[in-house]
Ligand SMILES: Cc1cc2nc3c(=O)[nH]c(=O)nc-3n(C[C@H](O)[C@H](O)[C@H](O)COP(=O)(O)OP(=O)(O)OC[C@H]3O[C@@H](n4cnc5c(N)ncnc54)[C@H](O)[C@@H]3O)c2cc1C
């Protein structure tokens with residue numbers, strides 16, 4: 462973990478209440494897809510945890526939904542502003558288990574961590590398929606970005622206003638895949654757990670205090686004992702989860 466001052470390079474709205482922020486700064490402590498950063502906001506005691514959507518040497522992209530006071534304040538920040546960010550948090554996804562045809566399933570603001578994961582799997586010569594789940598057409602983002610990486614992409618919306626009507630699990634029916642990776646709201650994760658027919662990895666968005674393993678505020682029970690979602694997670698393997 463490292464505390465780094467990043468500079469906002471750009472920020473734009475990419476879907477209903479969803480912002481994409483690009484930052485520049487030292488990213489050398491970010492070591493895996495599925496890790497998260499913890500952002501200090503002026504006037505707020507607790508930092509806000511947000512997944513790494515993409516990164517390379519010197520740049521970081523995050524995508525977040527405006528849901529409360531912190532994210533509302535952040536959505537008003539302009540290019541040039543500096544942000545104090547803890548980077549390199551969490552375990553991230555383990556790519557070594559993917560097999561040749563992994564399935565990536567993102568729901569809502571669980572979509573962003575799938576992007577860098579997809580990029581890395583393709584760079585390793587794998588053939589990922591992607592299911593992106595949203596409530597409605599106005600919530601959809603990043604379909605073209607995943608397609609540009611070369612992935613096979615399907616979008617679902619609950620109200621049927623875009624793509625396949627229904628839930629991500631509807632789009633999983635009849636599919637063959639070697640392994641899966643997912644991030645999204647807990648009811649979605651649980652439904653995927655129940656219908657999936659391979660092993661896989663789930664990323665959880667637990668409420669957090671410190672974000673780096675010191676306060677036990679994010680502790681949860683697993684089959685292998687208690688784990689801190691911020692440090693031992695946010696990614697857990699299917700076999701260890703207790704719902
Ligand atoms: C590991 C991890 C990765 C995340 N990645 C993303 C992401 O990529 N994009 C995105 O939009 N959101 C993500 N979230 C959720 C995001 O942290 C919250 O939406 C955000 O903190 C809300 O802040 P707020 O001040 O606007 O809301 P408020 O409700 O005012 O926040 C009050 C407190 O509750 C916490 N909180 C509120 N909602 C959540 C939540 N769902 N999960 C965890 N803490 C919460 C806040 O951090 C804050 O401490 C992630 C959460 C975790 C734990």
Ligand code: FES
Nearest residue numbers: 670672676677691
């Ligand atoms: S948030 Fe403090 S230990 Fe996880």
